[in-house]
Amino acid sequence: MPSITVLGAGSWGTALSVVLADNNHQVTLWGRSADSAREINENHTNVKYLPGVLLPETIQATNDLQEALKGSDTILLVVPTKAMRDILKDIKSNLERPVTFVHASKGIEPETYLRVSEIIEEEIPENLRKAVVVLSGPSHAEEVSTRQPTTVTSSSVNMKAAEFVQDLFMNTNFRVYTNPDLIGVEIGGSLKNIIALGAGMTSGLGYGDNAKAALMTRGLAEIARLGMKLGAKPMTFAGLSGLGDLIVTCTSVHSRNWRAGNMIGKGRTVPEVLEEMGMVVEGIRTTKAAYQLASLEKVDMPITSGLYDVLFNGKEPEAAVEELMGRVKKHEVEDLKLGETDPLNDMEP
Ligand SMILES: NC(=O)C1=CN([C@@H]2O[C@H](COP(=O)(O)OP(=O)(O)OC[C@H]3O[C@@H](n4cnc5c(N)ncnc54)[C@H](OP(=O)(O)O)[C@@H]3O)[C@@H](O)[C@H]2O)C=CC1
Numbered sequence: 001m002p003s004i005t006v007l008g009a010g011s012w013g014t015a016l017s018v019v020l021a022d023n024n025h026q027v028t029l030w031g032r033s034a035d036s037a038r039e040i041n042e043n044h045t046n047v048k049y050l051p052g053v054l055l056p057e058t059i060q061a062t063n064d065l066q067e068a069l070k071g072s073d074t075i076l077l078v079v080p081t082k083a084m085r086d087i088l089k090d091i092k093s094n095l096e097r098p099v100t101f102v103h104a105s106k107g108i109e110p111e112t113y114l115r116v117s118e119i120i121e122e123e124i125p126e127n128l129r130k131a132v133v134v135l136s137g138p139s140h141a142e143e144v145s146t147r148q149p150t151t152v153t154s155s156s157v158n159m160k161a162a163e164f165v166q167d168l169f170m171n172t173n174f175r176v177y178t179n180p181d182l183i184g185v186e187i188g189g190s191l192k193n194i195i196a197l198g199a200g201m202t203s204g205l206g207y208g209d210n211a212k213a214a215l216m217t218r219g220l221a222e223i224a225r226l227g228m229k230l231g232a233k234p235m236t237f238a239g240l241s242g243l244g245d246l247i248v249t250c251t252s253v254h255s256r257n258w259r260a261g262n263m264i265g266k267g268r269t270v271p272e273v274l275e276e277m278g279m280v281v282e283g284i285r286t287t288k289a290a291y292q293l294a295s296l297e298k299v300d301m302p303i304t305s306g307l308y309d310v311l312f313n314g315k316e317p318e319a320a321v322e323e324l325m326g327r328v329k330k331h332e333v334e335d336l337k338l339g340e341t342d343p344l345n346d347m348e349p
């Protein structure tokens with residue numbers, strides 16, 4: 001029976017522990033709170049993050065990292081991305097043999113612009129890691145923990161490792177595909193949170209479904225533009241970790257990014273919103289990282305830029321929307337410039 005250590009006892013780490021426990025794996029769930037570990041072990045609940053959910057009794061929780069890592073073959077990292085480096089440093093000093101690293105966190109690190117798999121490779125020496133895999137897709141913890149049908153993608157440059165993770169998680173409620181495009185999967189999963197903030201913001205401003213559809217479609221175009229510049233495969237953005245996750249995050253009541261954007265659109269400040277949410281809103285930090293990375297790579301990301309100005313420069317959300325709508329006219333399809341004729345469709349007007 002594989003033994004898996006899940007690091008991060010928030011909503012997603014706990015929900016993924018349910019899937020693994022349902023598959024009869026030995027699951028140790030680590031969180032930094034001793035009270036939360038006690039609650040999971042004694043009451044089989046995690047009321048703060050998954051209210052109303054009864055957890056499988058086989059999940060063993062602890063706040064002792066050394067104990068959590070003992071005898072583990074696979075480490076599943078599900079902490080917010082801002083905590084990722086520190087936790088990896090702690091893992092490194094407690095690890096005695098190589099393990100498979102899987103992560104299910106969604107974000108890009110500001111200043112370094114690194115994806116989570118790259119942070120893992122930077123912090124964990126090669127002799128202590130067998131492979132690095134990401135699990136990503138349209139999957140709200142609230143639905144996964146109540147065993148509602150969900151599909152995700154397992155991705156790694158090592159396809160054997162991606163298939164190993166597919167087998168660990170796959171069951172009749174939780175269907176796992178594989179995709180070798182690690183860059184595309186991580187970029188799609190991280191950057192959709194920016195667009196979800198924007199979708200929530202336009203709803204908060206009182207705009208309707210047309211604005212939401214516009215943001216989702218043009219948002220996906222700019223995510224793919226940056227992703228392809230970084231080496232991702234375009235079709236990945238049409239898949240579960242791209243379009244799929246964009247749809248769920250821009251349309252679900254469960255999305256923290258959408259809810260945060262909605263409150264900002266209604267006039268609340270970012271610190272007020274974060275205080276009220278009490279849960280991680282990855283899109284805010286990722287907006288900063290994507291804005292910096294797009295400037296560096298000279299990739300046009302107008303929605304991300306607008307969001308950056310609202311979140312970090314005090315621009316009013318209405319002004320950001322006006323600016324986006326008032327941009328110079330453009331072709332929708334990327335490889336045509338205005339004035340050029342499409343050879344497949346060169347009718348005179
Ligand atoms: N929720 C979801 O449906 C999904 C989430 N994700 C991703 O999973 C990741 C984790 O999110 P999620 O579980 O939802 O977050 P939550 O806000 O639900 O929980 C955050 C967890 O991280 C812990 N934490 C916060 N800061 C630190 C730190 N510095 N060191 C160690 N632990 C820390 C919190 O502990 P404490 O309670 O003590 O503060 C809590 O257990 C994010 O990257 C998110 O994008 C991906 C797919 C779905």
Ligand SMILES: O=C(CO)COP(=O)(O)O
Pocket residue numbers: 106137138139140193196245248249254255256257258280281282
């Ligand atoms: O990534 C998610 C669903 O796939 C969760 O999104 P939120 O962090 O916006 O809740």
